[in-house]
Amino acid sequence: MILKVNGLTKYFGGLAAVKNVDFHIGKGEILGLIGPNGAGKTTVFNLITGSIPLSSGNVIFDNREIGRIPHPHKICKMGIGRTFQKVKPFPSMTVLDNVLAASFCCCSCKSDAKEKAHEVLDFVALSKKKDYLGRQLTIGDRKRLELAKALATNPRLILLDEVMAGLTPTEVNELLIVISRIRNNGVTIFVIEHIMKVIMTLSDRVVVLHHGEKISEGTPEEISRNPRVIEAYLGEETASA
Amino acid sequence: MNMIMKNQTLLLFLLFAVTLLLLPLFVTNNFYLHNMIMIFFWASLTASWNIIGGFAGQISLGHAAFFGIGAYTSTVLFLKLGISPCIGLLCGGVLSTVVAAAISYPCFRLKGPFFTLSTIAFGEVIYLLSSYFRDLTGGAVGLLIPFKPSFWNLIFREKIYYYYIALILMLIVIVITQKIAKSKMGYYLISLREDEEAAKAIGINTVRYKLYAVMISAFFAGIAGVFYAQYVLFIEPKTVFSAELSTQFALMSIIGGLGTVAGPIAGAFILTPLSEFLRAWLGGSYSGLHLAIYGVILIAVVLMMPEGIVVWFNERVRRIKAKTTKGQEVKL
């Protein structure tokens, strides 16, 4: 088990954004996280990465308690990488420099970092655009860049927050291939998605969140038949590819 | 492509340095020498401001504090304890660095204009304290350094010595800025400027790097302060701690090009002669005009060429050169 979350709770004022959430991720697994809008999915990610402090609960990564470390950079150095729902390229840096900055996380020497950056860019198929500025990229490429930056930090667990949103069906398929290659490299993946096809194809298991609480957990087939899950999504238009 | 650019840059720099090193052989007029000294001096100051303001994107409008601390440290040590400014140079730099770290650390959690407001406030506090502790600093009246030329006193009769000291300081700051820009630190600073949250997510300890940046920046500002004291031989809070000074450090970098190595230098080379020239031409009645003109140029740059004059110029040159290639912005 690479990540274990117990009783994860976050209050914003009087409102519980996340309440008593338990789950675990096995090493090399792909765990999906779904739920209607506002269910608290990104909050869970933010709690794990230390972007926001948790109200109560435990986050145990590789047998180490990390819930009390409110420093995202430390969490990153421990081996958890993430992408953001709203992509954050460094706009005035080139694609290469964007990834190079991330590569310094594990390689102190510039030439090593550069090598790593090129490697990662090849992996996500962005090498051709390495001299483009961050702000010149299309949304599809920005997502790849986001992924590349997270990968350049050599994560053992990577958190993908709606990495498929806004992509064309072709782009989605291409990215699916990249993600399975990430898994093949031994990286554990925790993915938030709205696109059902992606979640069903990709995930080994799925956790379903609603109003901040876990309402179901199981294989994609199991949760798609779960009446509570269906109810939560009733009236919601789920994006289907 | 990168290798060619790297060598081109190095060549340009060497040309630049050699020209300035040899200049006094041809120019002996004191007025021009003074002008050059002022240019080097401003260039050093604005280039060091640029490390925290340009690369790290933390806009400080209280930087004169570090300049003044440097000036006062070495002067007080010299006047009260007879310690040579050659040593005072280091003391001034170090004290500025320490103060910078102490006051910036809590303020780094503030965003954008709020950080700027806090730097303005700190600048004012240090200014006020310097006037208040008049036993130590001589108060608002200022401190006069007696003219006793010697190397040990770092006071010289001929301007040429000051010229070379100022030039070397500027060249050192340029080299250090370049080294930072190309190193891990440079990438980290620019990253945290572009998007602090994303920077943290890729393992950058943003507070630590901001601290490094402000400390290096303050160190050189402090040294420049010592140099100023030794050149002008008179310092007072009104001059060395003034808000106008702080603003000028920033605006020269912005006009030249924020976050670039050449930008601040260009800014200083363009704006300093302007003010020195005005001062000579209009004499007493010039007061403030150069700053008003700086203000207009600043607004013009902000509105029309926010990347600064250097980048704007490079773009023009590049477009003329490469008319046939597809328009792809290439980084400096």
Place this chain on the structure above:
Amino acid sequence: MTQFLQIVVSGLLLGGIYSLISIGLTLIFGIVKIINFAHGEFLMVAMYLAFWSVSLLNMDPYVSVILVVPVMFVLGVATQKIVINPILKSPDVMQIFATVGVGLVLQNMALFLWSADYRTILTPYQSINFELGPIVFSFTRLATFVLAMLVSIGFFYFLKHSYAGKALRSVAQNREAALLMGIDVNRMYLIAFGLGAACVGFAGCLLLPVYYVFPSVGTYFGITAFVVVVLGGMGNMKGAFLGGLLIGLVESISGVYVDSTLKEAIYFILFILVLLFKPNGLFGIRES
């Protein structure tokens, strides 16, 4: 005790001016979301305008509002249109330096044109004092305070009840929603900046009889306005109003018991502490 009351009264009278200046600044921040680093210089321009109205046109300073306020309104609108509008979406640093640039130009043009001399005006009523029991009020300070209060209150009323006022508040609360409601947001920005400058215009006229005018007069009042606005909560008009009075009091009281240079230093340290620990101000951020 009498002395203490006297100090309190002086403080409040001064505070009225701070309130008025700060209301303008916080209005601009609340609606355009820009910190106007030239706000102090706007005050300085207003004071000079009032001064010239008095010396050249023989107007009474309180009457000069008729001239000064519209001119300041236009100056505010022009600043917004020429300097701010083009860079509304630019990074913070550009927005900061746009107004810093404006302030720099204003202050130094004043220095160049009118020199650094301190100027003041004499009015026939300036040595009139009222006595309320043991406390002495000078007529000019009292008039300044009363008028400042009236203008502030009138302004609140305008914001609360007029259509334009509601439109302004809606832009402050949610720009996108206001756009969808058919409000011309850009026009609101112009009006907001104009009104912010107009407030300062009033303040300038009111300040002239009790203070000197010189090119850097704006620096002190400008920074004080920042302190008040941060204390009161950025964009919070009532906070600016109360904050101004509070700062006037603090200044007056500490002026007596603390050395003046140190007093100002403490003042800024308090400002920094508020920025760090209570960034929403003592009164919190609420739209008025």
